[in-house]
Amino acid sequence: MNCCQMMGMHKGDMMQWHQKLMEKFKAQNDELEKLVSDMNAATGDKKMDAMATVINKMMEQRKTWYADMEAHHQKMMDWMKNKMGKTPMTGGTAASPQ
Numbered sequence: 001m002n003c004c005q006m007m008g009m010h011k012g013d014m015m016q017w018h019q020k021l022m023e024k025f026k027a028q029n030d031e032l033e034k035l036v037s038d039m040n041a042a043t044g045d046k047k048m049d050a051m052a053t054v055i056n057k058m059m060e061q062r063k064t065w066y067a068d069m070e071a072h073h074q075k076m077m078d079w080m081k082n083k084m085g086k087t088p089m090t091g092g093t094a095a096s097p098q
Contacts, residue, residue, distance in 0.1 A: 028061050
């Protein structure tokens, strides 16, 4: 059983979720490419400002990615606790982990 089956997602739902994720990643990459292009064209103090903008955008995207993955992981963990009555990592029950 894969994670999508465990969370009650059908193949079509998973494909749609994955497609949205890929579109989000592409949009983020496009945004970074534009910022890096601007940074590379800049000179003097404007180059330093552009570098800071790139670094801040990368950090923002990383935080968003981490939050999205954490939410997905939590959904899987909650499903396992509810359907199996066990915590996945320890094998104990949700009420009394081992």
